[in-house]
Amino acid sequence: MNHLIDQLLTPHADRDSxxxxxxxxxxxxxxRFTQRVNQVAGLLASLGVExxxxxxxxxxxxxxxxxxxxGTIKAGGVFVPLNTDYTLDEARYFVENAEPQVAVCxxxxxxxxTALLKSLGSSRVDRRVLTLNSAGEGSLPDAADKCPTCxxxxxxxxxxxxxxxxxxxxxxxxxxxxxxxDNLWSNAKVLKDCWQFTQQDVLLHALPIFHTHGLFxxxxxxxxxGGSMIFMPRFRVDEAIRQLPKSTSMMGVPTFYTRLxxxxxxxxxxxxxxxxxxxxxxPLLAETHRTFRQRTGHQIVERYGxxxxxxxxxxxxxxxxxxxxxxxxxxxxxxxxAAVDSGEILSPxxxxxxxxxxxxxxxxxxxxxEKTSEDFTKDGFFVTGDLxxxxxxxxxxxxxxxKDLIISGGYNVYPKEVELLLDCLPGVDxxxxxxxxxxxxxxxxxxxxxxxxxPDEETVIAAMSEHLARFKQLKRIFYRxxxxxxxxxxxxxxxxxxxxxxxxxxEIAE
Ligand code: AMP
Numbered sequence: 345m346n347h348l349i350d351q352l353l354t355p356h357a358d359r360d361s362x363x364x365x366x367x368x369x370x371x372x373x374x375x376r377f378t379q380r381v382n383q384v385a386g387l388l389a390s391l392g393v394e395x396x397x398x399x400x401x402x403x404x405x406x407x408x409x410x411x412x413x414x415g416t417i418k419a420g421g422v423f424v425p426l427n428t429d430y431t432l433d434e435a436r437y438f439v440e441n442a443e444p445q446v447a448v449c450x451x452x453x454x455x456x457x458t459a460l461l462k463s464l465g466s467s468r469v470d471r472r473v474l475t476l477n478s479a480g481e482g483s484l485p486d487a488a489d490k491c492p493t494c495x496x497x498x499x500x501x502x503x504x505x506x507x508x509x510x511x512x513x514x515x516x517x518x519x520x521x522x523x524x525x526d527n528l529w530s531n532a533k534v535l536k537d538c539w540q541f542t543q544q545d546v547l548l549h550a551l552p553i554f555h556t557h558g559l560f561x562x563x564x565x566x567x568x569x570g571g572s573m574i575f576m577p578r579f580r581v582d583e584a585i586r587q588l589p590k591s592t593s594m595m596g597v598p599t600f601y602t603r604l605x606x607x608x609x610x611x612x613x614x615x616x617x618x619x620x621x622x623x624x625x626x627p628l629l630a631e632t633h634r635t636f637r638q639r640t641g642h643q644i645v646e647r648y649g650x651x652x653x654x655x656x657x658x659x660x661x662x663x664x665x666x667x668x669x670x671x672x673x674x675x676x677x678x679x680x681x682a683a684v685d686s687g688e689i690l691s692p693x694x695x696x697x698x699x700x701x702x703x704x705x706x707x708x709x710x711x712x713x714e715k716t717s718e719d720f721t722k723d724g725f726f727v728t729g730d731l732x733x734x735x736x737x738x739x740x741x742x743x744x745x746x747k748d749l750i751i752s753g754g755y756n757v758y759p760k761e762v763e764l765l766l767d768c769l770p771g772v773d774x775x776x777x778x779x780x781x782x783x784x785x786x787x788x789x790x791x792x793x794x795x796x797x798x799p800d801e802e803t804v805i806a807a808m809s810e811h812l813a814r815f816k817q818l819k820r821i822f823y824r825x826x827x828x829x830x831x832x833x834x835x836x837x838x839x840x841x842x843x844x845x846x847x848x849x850x851e852i853a854e
Pocket of ligand 1: 511512556623624625626627628646647648649650651652670728729730742744745832
């Protein structure tokens with residue numbers, strides 16, 4: 345048995361225990377959910393979805409959208425979730441690239457999606473658009489209602505692709521990462537075991553379901569465990585505080601935790617019964633980790649992963665969670681650090697490119713064989729594009745994205761090192777350090793700060809010069825009310841670089 349759905353869901357198919365707790369506090373049990381998955385699978389097959397064919401989904405976070413994910417795979421198809429922030433114009437690229445047999449979208453976008461699918465030209469059976477709105481209604485549920493509640497999984501091998509997830513593509517075009525049944529299964533299994541999820545767990549699920557974190561990490565781990573999920577359409581502090589007393593576990597991006605900490609109702613008593621808090625997808629400040637521990641008595645388990653690999657490392661569930669570090673390689677997954685230029689494998693404490701190998705690593709970029717081979721080493725490690733360092737006892741620290749590395753006067757400046765110092769200054773909440781064109785140095789190091797009352801530019805530059813070598817020193821400081829972030833809470837340094845590209849223009853003019 346190696347079909348993902350038969351491994352994750354089928355063992356729970358006849359259970360009448362709760363799988364989903366919806367915003368109105370109604371529930372969906374495993375039996376009903378499995379029946380819905382079966383109906384969706386049957387519907388998709390009747391609309392011409394054959395093994396390996398894609399089903400694209402740009403849908404609100406409602407429970408039928410989860411049934412669509414698992415139903416697509418059950419029918420042998422490949423699930424392609426799209427970020428709900430994309431406009432129809434942006435969605436065009438993904439639709440043209442993935443060529444789905446069926447697309448599911450919001451009713452308002454149905455006309456646009458129909459035109460997009462038409463423009464793809466003919467397929468054996470006409471491509472179809474179905475709809476799903478934020479109340480869970482639309483032509484998808486209407487048509488699924490008429491389909492049988494039993495459906496046998498279409499046979500697939502562990503190496504067959506189950507989903508294509510597009511990377512966020514901050515440098516150039518998004519790439520579709522092909523994830524196989526085995527990639528998804530192996531990662532769900534290892535995470536369930538490491539974080540000790542069981543049928544008793546109730547997960548507070550406030551993440552989007554078009555991204556690896558909410559779709560695979562959270563959903564697959566919970567389905568595999570047979571536990572329940574409080575299915576929140578989005579993260580809201582008030583609603584999270586209402587739901588936390590009913591939860592045992594939470595997975596979030598760092599902003600969820602900083603927003604909870606900013607609310608005085610979030611205290612030890614509220615989370616007394618909680619078993620685990622997991623964070624990832626963006627760096628969790630060491631300060632947040634420590635404040636969280638002081639306030640709640642719990643440590644946040646920080647983990648590290650990517651769209652292309654699922655999760656690679658995690659701090660231990662029982663054991664030392666180190667602030668500012670993303671933990672140890674998960675069982676069966678190898679993590680190593682290599683020199684960026686030569687590829688030479690580096691010993692502990694050296695900064696270099698993070699490379700990973702294991703059953704979790706994707707099978708390649710959809711229709712981009714050259715890009716795929718560029719990103720793998722000869723011995724099969726995936727080059728993540730992240731820079732990091734392993735400690736002597738193999739805890740990984742992320743130093744930043746390779747593309748965010750600053751080269752000033754020929755020297756490497758790792759933004760994280762400077763950001764950690766800036767974050768300690770009184771009145772500073774957050775910082776982002778970037779390199780922008782500089783007439784003498786190639787790139788000059790600048791910082792963008794947020795905070796209630798951060799020190800002025802001169803004071804910050806002077807304070808930093810005591811700690812940093814000359815080539816790392818900040819040349820300009822800018823202030824904003826908040827840093828630009830994407831929907832997963834990642835700071836968008838590409839936007840900051842664009843906004844501040846002329847920071848040294850006066851020097852250029854002189
Ligand atoms: P995505 O493919 O959208 O999941 O983004 C993956 C990227 O997010 C990684 O390459 C890292 O740069 C970043 N990331 C994920 N988890 C962490 C973490 N715990 N700390 C720092 N960066 C992270």
